[in-house]
Amino acid sequence: GAVVSQHPSWVICKSGTSVKIECRSLDFQATTMFWYRQFPKQSLMLMATSNEGSKATYEQGVEKDKFLINHASLTLSTLTVTSAHPEDSSFYICSASPSSQPQHFGDGTRLSIL
Amino acid sequence: GENVEQHPSTLSVQEGDSAVIKCTYSDSASNYFPWYKQELGKRPQLIIDIRSNVGEKKDQRIAVTLNKTAKHFSLHITETQPEDSAVYFCAATQDDKIIFGKGTRLHILP
Numbered sequence: 001g002a003v004v005s006q007h008p009s010w011v012i013c014k015s016g017t018s019v020k021i022e023c024r025s026l027d028f029q030a031t032t033m034f035w036y037r038q039f040p041k042q043s044l045m046l047m048a049t050s051n052e053g054s055k056a057t058y059e060q061g062v063e064k065d066k067f068l069i070n071h072a073s074l075t076l077s078t079l080t081v082t083s084a085h086p087e088d089s090s091f092y093i094c095s096a097s098p099s100s101q102p103q104h105f106g107d108g109t110r111l112s113i114l
Numbered sequence: 115g116e117n118v119e120q121h122p123s124t125l126s127v128q129e130g131d132s133a134v135i136k137c138t139y140s141d142s143a144s145n146y147f148p149w150y151k152q153e154l155g156k157r158p159q160l161i162i163d164i165r166s167n168v169g170e171k172k173d174q175r176i177a178v179t180l181n182k183t184a185k186h187f188s189l190h191i192t193e194t195q196p197e198d199s200a201v202y203f204c205a206a207t208q209d210d211k212i213i214f215g216k217g218t219r220l221h222i223l224p
Contacts, residue, residue: 046213049210100210
């Protein structure tokens with residue numbers, strides 16, 4: 001149990017494009033989901049907390065207008081990277097849990113902006 | 115906010131020997147400390163965790179210790195095997211948010 005699905009797994013697109021990434025909890029409901037970003041050979045950095053039915057909470061230094069988060073249902077959170085540029089290329093990964101801890105991670109999305 | 119320091123950044127051990135990775139955290143309110151193993155391009159996998167009301171936990175070849183007073187926690191892997199080669203992350207949690215250490219790349223030498 002406690003499966004988190006993330007889609008797509010790989011995206012390649014042109015600079016200036018907006019990209020949407022989905023994070024779904026398949027067998028549980030999640031009022032809170034988390035979004036992380038991981039650059040090559042670096043750690044996972046928390047970007048934001050996605051809250052069902054309310055605004056996301058962003059970590060310091062993360063642009064909320066650049067990374068739009070929507071958590072419209074108890075099983076789905078989306079992260080939209082708006083007007084993506086090459087520096088946004090990274091591994092984006094979400095997590096959720098039916099009971100606070102432990103968190104369960106999606107498979108991640110590798111985003112490459114040309 | 116929470117800050118997690120992890121050492122070493124790279125660790126090479128002979129197959130069969132033990133590996134130890136050490137972390138410190140800054141926020142005494144953190145109460146849950148998971149350890150993750152991540153292989154290239156894949157999701158982090160939880161390998162063991164410890165809560166703040168426990169000082170030590172063991173699961174087969176893996177053990178974790180926690181010193182709340184010093185805000186230190188460590189991962190111990192015994193009898194290392196080639197499949198233990200990966201990047202390991204320690205983490206501390208506040209309000210469900212996981213704050214990760216910078217990671218340790220573990221190489222198991224034949």
